[in-house]
Amino acid sequence: MSDMRGKIAVVTGASRGIGEASARALDAAGARVVLSGRTMSDLERVANDLANEPMILQADLSPPRAGTALAERVIASVGGVDILVNNAGIPMRRTPDLLTEEDFDRVFSINVRSLLMLTLGLGPSMMERGGGSVINISSIASLRGPLGRVAYAGTKGAVDAMTRALAADWGPHGVRVNAICPGLIATAIWENDRKNIPGLIEELEGQIALKRWGYGEDVADVVLFFASEASRYMTGEVVAVDGGMARVSSAPRPG
Ligand SMILES: NC(=O)c1ccc[n+]([C@@H]2O[C@H](COP(=O)([O-])OP(=O)(O)OC[C@H]3O[C@@H](n4cnc5c(N)ncnc54)[C@H](OP(=O)(O)O)[C@@H]3O)[C@@H](O)[C@H]2O)c1
Numbered sequence: 465m466s467d468m469r470g471k472i473a474v475v476t477g478a479s480r481g482i483g484e485a486s487a488r489a490l491d492a493a494g495a496r497v498v499l500s501g502r503t504m505s506d507l508e509r510v511a512n513d514l515a516n517e518p519m520i521l522q523a524d525l526s527p528p529r530a531g532t533a534l535a536e537r538v539i540a541s542v543g544g545v546d547i548l549v550n551n552a553g554i555p556m557r558r559t560p561d562l563l564t565e566e567d568f569d570r571v572f573s574i575n576v577r578s579l580l581m582l583t584l585g586l587g588p589s590m591m592e593r594g595g596g597s598v599i600n601i602s603s604i605a606s607l608r609g610p611l612g613r614v615a616y617a618g619t620k621g622a623v624d625a626m627t628r629a630l631a632a633d634w635g636p637h638g639v640r641v642n643a644i645c646p647g648l649i650a651t652a653i654w655e656n657d658r659k660n661i662p663g664l665i666e667e668l669e670g671q672i673a674l675k676r677w678g679y680g681e682d683v684a685d686v687v688l689f690f691a692s693e694a695s696r697y698m699t700g701e702v703v704a705v706d707g708g709m710a711r712v713s714s715a716p717r718p719g
Pocket of ligand 1: 476477479480481482483501502503504506523525551552553554555574602603604645646647649650651652653
């Protein structure tokens with residue numbers, strides 16, 4: 465198991481889903497975790513289970529300057545960090561004819577703007593501590609051109625591109641930057657689609673080579689890998705954690 469004792473990690477969107485699983489995994493490995501999100505009751509539910517002096521910093525990452533403001537609060541609270549898991553994100557299922565500029569701004573404000581500004585605010589503290597690891601939670605929507613989600617896919621494509629660019633800027637300073645593209649992970653993010661689009665869930669499952677939806681823990685284990693020394697020679701990578709969906713054929717064999 466990875467030994468994260470003495471490390472400080474920030475996880476955004478830690479109140480549920482992939483962020484919650486990542487916070488739990490980092491804490492179990494010994495890291496002190498700063499949990500961020502909007503819903504205090506959920507953040508407290510997660511923090512109550514953690515062992516290593518977890519800290520909660522409640523924040524809405526949609527307004528301008530929210531990412532920078534959260535970074536300033538992190539520095540004021542814990543001094544500096546070693547690991548940042550940029551996980552907070554919202555979906556945006558809108559066909560091209562229905563997508564508005566407001567939809568576009570909203571999904572980019574959280575999934576892209578705050579993600580980058582929080583990272584830029586915390587990176588220098590990683591450098592001061594001798595290096596660090598930024599883990600961006602992207603999506604296979606950036607890899608495979610999903611139907612009806614052009615803006616969401618655009619945010620995740622931006623995350624992938626920023627991952628590589630920042631890896632170039634910060635590599636010489638010992639800060640690694642990698643991205644994970646989850647496939648279909650059974651979290652609250654799917655609740656609306658599950659209710660509103662009959663048959664979608666089953667149809668998508670058929671496209672996964674491993675023939676099951678993922679769990680938060682499936683992604684959290686890879687978060688832990690990128691946070692740990694095991695990935696010390698990796699930076700600028702964008703890795704799918706999708707049971708074989710984005711790049712693996714799931715078509716039935718002919719004949
Ligand atoms: N689940 C999947 O199948 C899947 C697939 C590909 C990529 N992803 C990506 O994985 C990440 C996590 O998704 P998830 O499935 O775990 O979703 P989720 O269960 O809906 O969790 C989203 C998290 O983001 C936080 N969040 C949402 N809006 C926020 C805001 N305005 N300010 C601050 N925090 C906010 C939520 O906390 P509060 O509501 O408490 O603020 C929550 O903790 C997202 O970036 C998503 O795009 C998920």
